Amino acid sequence: MIDIPEQYVKRYFEMMPIHKEMLTQDVGTTLGFLKLNLAHMHEDLTKRMNAAEMIEKIRKAADEG
Structure with a gap:
């Protein structure tokens, strides 16, 4: 989950909703922040969701x- 392929780093950075006045070219820091947020979201999701029910809903859909 926290591994963002190198070929997509620039694209992710360019899509981030960062106000132009606050935008820097510090891709590394922004990427680290993005990875940390993805890891936290994954952790929260796995704690809250009922995996068996989710799998069944996805299969049904x-x-x-």
């Missing part, structure tokens, strides 16, 4: 689609 795939069958209907």
Whole structure:
């Protein structure tokens, strides 16, 4: 989850909703912050979700689609 492929780093950085006055070219710091946020979101999601129920809903949606 926290591994962002190097070929996408610049694209992620350019898509970040950063106000122009606060934008710097410090891609490394921004990328580190993004990785940390992704790790926290993943941790929160896995704590809150019912994995078995989620899998069933995804399978059902795939069958209907």
